[in-house]
Amino acid sequence: MLRAFMSYYKPYKALFAFTLACGILAGALELAFPLAINYVIDNLLPSGNWQLILWGGIGLFTMYILNGGFHYVVTYWGHKLGINIETDMRRDLFSHIQNQSVQYFDNTKTGHLMSRLTNDLMDIGEIAHHGPEELAISIMTLLGAFGIMLTINWKLAILTFVLVPFLILFTYYFGKKMSVAMTMLFGSIADFNSRVENNVTGIRVVKAFVNEKHEMDKFQTNNNHFRFSKLASYKIMAKHTAFSQILMKFLLIFVLLCGTWFVIQGELTYGEFVAFVLLANVMVGPIQKLNAVMEMYPKGIAGFRRYLDLLNMKPEQEDRPDAIHVDQVKGEITYKDVVFGYENKDKVLKGVNFSIKAGETVALVGPSGAGKTTITSLLPRFYEVESGEILIDQTSIHDLTMASLREQIGVVQQDVFLFDASIRENIAYGKLGATDEEIWKAAEQAQMTKIIQSLPEGLDTLIGERGVKLSGGQKQRLSIARMFLKNPAILILDEATSALDTETESAIQQALAELSVGRTTIVIAHRLATIKEADRIFVVTENGIEEEGTHQELLQQKGTYSRLHQAQFDFDYAGA
Numbered sequence: 001m002l003r004a005f006m007s008y009y010k011p012y013k014a015l016f017a018f019t020l021a022c023g024i025l026a027g028a029l030e031l032a033f034p035l036a037i038n039y040v041i042d043n044l045l046p047s048g049n050w051q052l053i054l055w056g057g058i059g060l061f062t063m064y065i066l067n068g069g070f071h072y073v074v075t076y077w078g079h080k081l082g083i084n085i086e087t088d089m090r091r092d093l094f095s096h097i098q099n100q101s102v103q104y105f106d107n108t109k110t111g112h113l114m115s116r117l118t119n120d121l122m123d124i125g126e127i128a129h130h131g132p133e134e135l136a137i138s139i140m141t142l143l144g145a146f147g148i149m150l151t152i153n154w155k156l157a158i159l160t161f162v163l164v165p166f167l168i169l170f171t172y173y174f175g176k177k178m179s180v181a182m183t184m185l186f187g188s189i190a191d192f193n194s195r196v197e198n199n200v201t202g203i204r205v206v207k208a209f210v211n212e213k214h215e216m217d218k219f220q221t222n223n224n225h226f227r228f229s230k231l232a233s234y235k236i237m238a239k240h241t242a243f244s245q246i247l248m249k250f251l252l253i254f255v256l257l258c259g260t261w262f263v264i265q266g267e268l269t270y271g272e273f274v275a276f277v278l279l280a281n282v283m284v285g286p287i288q289k290l291n292a293v294m295e296m297y298p299k300g301i302a303g304f305r306r307y308l309d310l311l312n313m314k315p316e317q318e319d320r321p322d323a324i325h326v327d328q329v330k331g332e333i334t335y336k337d338v339v340f341g342y343e344n345k346d347k348v349l350k351g352v353n354f355s356i357k358a359g360e361t362v363a364l365v366g367p368s369g370a371g372k373t374t375i376t377s378l379l380p381r382f383y384e385v386e387s388g389e390i391l392i393d394q395t396s397i398h399d400l401t402m403a404s405l406r407e408q409i410g411v412v413q414q415d416v417f418l419f420d421a422s423i424r425e426n427i428a429y430g431k432l433g434a435t436d437e438e439i440w441k442a443a444e445q446a447q448m449t450k451i452i453q454s455l456p457e458g459l460d461t462l463i464g465e466r467g468v469k470l471s472g473g474q475k476q477r478l479s480i481a482r483m484f485l486k487n488p489a490i491l492i493l494d495e496a497t498s499a500l501d502t503e504t505e506s507a508i509q510q511a512l513a514e515l516s517v518g519r520t521t522i523v524i525a526h527r528l529a530t531i532k533e534a535d536r537i538f539v540v541t542e543n544g545i546e547e548e549g550t551h552q553e554l555l556q557q558k559g560t561y562s563r564l565h566q567a568q569f570d571f572d573y574a575g576a
Ligand SMILES: Nc1ncnc2c1ncn2[C@@H]1O[C@H](COP(=O)(O)OP(=O)(O)OP(=O)(O)O)[C@@H](O)[C@H]1O
Pocket: 106, 342, 348, 367, 368, 369, 370, 371, 372, 373, 374, 375
């Protein structure tokens, strides 16, 4: 863990060395002060040379100006080092999270991930700055003070220093307790975030079911758990502060008493006595700093441990070393004996076989839960097949790089996800850096021009989280416009129009028909009327592809498709 932590210092070696050097100089100046006082009392004072004393004062003042400068560097540049490291860790974690498989996101709470990226790393910057640097400076100052004390009076120096290991051990003990408390606290913050995220994204459902009170109760449970964890950490912190204050004052009084005794015995001059007391005071500084680092350490380290746990988790999917990048596929698709189940549960697909010619439009129909969406999710490798093989243009999708494979495939879903940004940004998501001209062209192809023109801010209109300010049909058109820009060779339309009214549906069907021209298209539809024109229709049941043919052929077969068609016809007729 330490090695992983230290590796983040590599890019900032110079900054680290600079702040460390300033810290060491500041520590050395702190040590010089008691020696200077010792000299003034024992040498200058008896001589009565007022001028020399004045020069001594000016010298001391200059020393402190320098000391202030060094402290500024340590505080500002040291923190800069810390925040740089914290930023780098966040960058690595975000990139790592993005590379995780879809399955990983199925099983991970958004709030927990948010917590890992924000709160968990919050203290790491402090540790990165104060940790190694202050540890080194404090140890150096402590040893320096001890060395000087030894030269003044070795007996008193040893008596004073006997107490220091106890102080450090005591801090270590509290640090361990704090680490456990902080891990608990971070866990409860993650749950807390998760609850808030769930509530905010589902607020319409909460309100529609008038379940605000129920949500409030659940929130309060998390809130109380958070309060409990935080209080536990404060209790440890309070005990630590109280005990260390007592021990520190005990150290000073001990030096004062012993020092007085040594002065009475004639073993210590007045100047040396004052220097000793001041040195004991100087020692309190590093001990307090060590305490602070030890107090901070558990917080930082608990977060860093959670950070490493996630960072060390290898993405379930990676490109093969010899994977090839494809620029443009023709779009021929073959599924060979594909078997798949989610998370080792029952198999959803138990040996699916089919092939689709380049440019063909194929519709998947069948009962709910039969695995239509699952079949299409395997093509861009959102999930991995358990056995069997999927080929595009006769090449296994596992022999292609994941990025180039996904560039060839466009998915339009019923539940369109849009970003909390402008219409322009959302359309341009299909081709980053697209010009306004390209965006307008895509909007026109998706029959969206009039909608955009009617909005006061046109392309710059902000559409809210998940596109909440747009209607279902508008969102759908926007996702189609985005797809025109992406221009993939293979298109998957997953029940893209099932939630729309007839007029909007027919407009969007038209846009989709235009979008599918020249592309291999897989359409998933419940409403069979929308896929009559498909080149072929596959009937997916729990046994795999049960029937296959054109609309007319399947009707004549009088099998599952014909039954589904009849049931839908009866339903529509009854509805009319
Ligand atoms: N991410 C997932 N994790 C675990 N199980 C899943 C996941 N997605 C789907 N399933 C399960 O896999 C099975 C097939 O689901 P799928 O969505 O592929 O069916 P479908 O034929 O598209 O259904 P529908 O027509 O209702 O959309 C279902 O039993 C479903 O519960």
